[in-house]
């Protein structure tokens with residue numbers, strides 16, 4: 001029988017595991033853990049089917065599931081350091097997916113990651129690989145420098161939407177256009193998280209942010225930028241895809257896409273870019289599970305998921321996605 | 322190696338290759354285009370890589386990445402482009418990475434002009450970007466010296482894990498002179514860089530970073546950098562003292578191209594019965610202040626001359642103290658003084674103006 005193991009002091013009480021569990025195995029505690037958060041209790045252990053959705057959605061790697069003698073172990077490409085992200089922020093989930101891809105391809109010892117400026121500025125504390133902290137927006141340029149210096153290394157840039165699509169737009173487009181053999185993980189949470197919730201180039205029309213208190217006015221700020229669509233117009237071959245991490249199914253698809261992106265680099269095929277729709281419960285002023293629903297209902301219609309370009313097929317038609 | 326007639330910019334490019342540099346990142350700007358042009362052809366011949374970046378901001382950050390990965394790398398630009406590079410340079414200095422940057426200065430501010438200038442002295446020697454940091458700054462006055470200093474720049478950058486700036490002006494970059502490449506570094510002889518991000522196989526992982534959220538740790542890091550700059554000041558100061566006509570009355574202080582003009586003026590002055598000498602800083606940071614003080618102690622008049630409105634002048638005044646009168650003669654905007662102008666200035670000082 002599967003067993004759910006909760007490392008309660010890693011938990012930040014976001015409750016995403018409770019909402020994700022299809023069998024209602026988990027419920028939030030009424031007492032708090034050492035960090036001052038409520039945490040999930042395994043209320044109905046007998047109902048667990050071993051689906052591991054709780055493991056997938058937990059941004060803090062606080063849950064493992066043991067099933068048929070096998071335990072889901074945190075990836076080697078992540079350090080054990082608890083992450084600093086707000087409760088329910090999906091940066092942690094994306095970190096794990098990237099780390100799993102690195103482990104899965106067996107390239108941890110020849111990988112260099114680039115941390116951006118943004119909420120994930122401390123990513124160098126979490127990825128258990130050589131890391132290089134870039135200035136705001138320049139991760140693609142730093143990645144270019146590393147990859148050109150050492151083409152044998154696996155180089156990835158992990159960037160937010162302000163970092164990549166605003167201040168780092170030029171570096172992003174030109175690295176893609178040169179066909180740098182790097183992997184870019186683009187975390188689109190439709191807001192500037194780190195600086196306190198200002199409008200991002202990806203903020204949705206009408207979405208309230210601290211520098212558009214009445215909602216994004218597209219007549220003044222323009223429409224949110226769709227990076228994958230923009231990049232797919234470049235003639236240079238690339239792997240361009242958009243995924244989401246708002247629910248377990250989407251997370252599984254994201255995991256496959258991120259692995260594919262790294263695989264392209266390992267094979268030396270092309271530039272690879274994965275846009276990951278991500279939540280910012282704090283910046284959006286929503287509960288973590290509400291933020292996941294908001295992403296699904298508001299971001300996904302505007303930012304459709306799927307592969308937009310592959311080195312084999314070129315631009316993928318909308319009907320094929 | 323035999324002497325070759327080469328343009329300053331091309332000699333700089335070749336010197337970098339001979340120093341073991343295999344990576345160049347840059348963006349075109351006059352009057353230094355011959356550096357990227359030369360290297361775009363030359364680097365592939367030695368298995369190196371040339372990248373024409375989308376901007377100087379990007380170029381400086383590519384440099385940041387490549388040096389982090391442990392490779393000797395170069396960028397070059399001219400004044401407006403160097404301003405854009407200041408972001409990368411500040412991060413490179415903070416992360417203690419070795420890079421070499423060449424600035425072939427042109428007239429400013431703003432878009433300015435494309436003719437020679439020395440108006441980036443303060444930017445070069447006082448940090449340039451944000452934060453408390455310094456680049457080691459070398460100022461050649463001949464094409465041969467430009468080649469020599471570029472080679473030294475790579476060694477100094479590695480020695481101190483610090484950006485080294487080679488500060489030339491449009492004259493040095495554009496003129497042709499005979500040049501000899503005095504040494505050739507083999508890549509396998511370069512010192513290993515245990516701190517570089519090369520993949521963590523068989524060791525603890527390396528992190529290149531300039532973020533220190535704990536103020537006390539950041540403060541300690543700042544003072545550590547200062548100790549490095551102090552060490553440079555103790556061991557790396559370089560200058561030339563040129564006094565071919567015996568005990569001088571007038572001491573010119575000039576660097577780069579202006580020092581050459583001063584030499585012509587000094588010979589002309591000797592014929593007019595005025596003995597003059599030249600003090601030429603070769604390192605602008607660290608500034609050879611002690612040597613200047615000694616040289617100035619023996620003369621009546623000190624005359625600083627620059628292709629600026631008086632930037633190195635501030636350092637000269639600082640080292641000689643406020644009681645020591647220091648005169649200044651500068652031309653700017655791309656206008657270059659003639660030896661006659663310097664002769665006339667010196668004659669005025671010596672009380673022999675006609």
Ligand SMILES: Cc1ncc(C[n+]2csc(CCOP(=O)(O)OP(=O)(O)O)c2C)c(N)n1
Nearest residue numbers: 117118119136160161162163191192193194
């Ligand atoms: C040159 C520069 N400009 C501005 C900032 C301030 N700043 C830090 S993070 C950030 C926005 C980050 O937002 P995003 O990239 O969307 O990432 P998130 O924090 O949402 O993950 C800004 C503007 C900076 N550090 N450097």
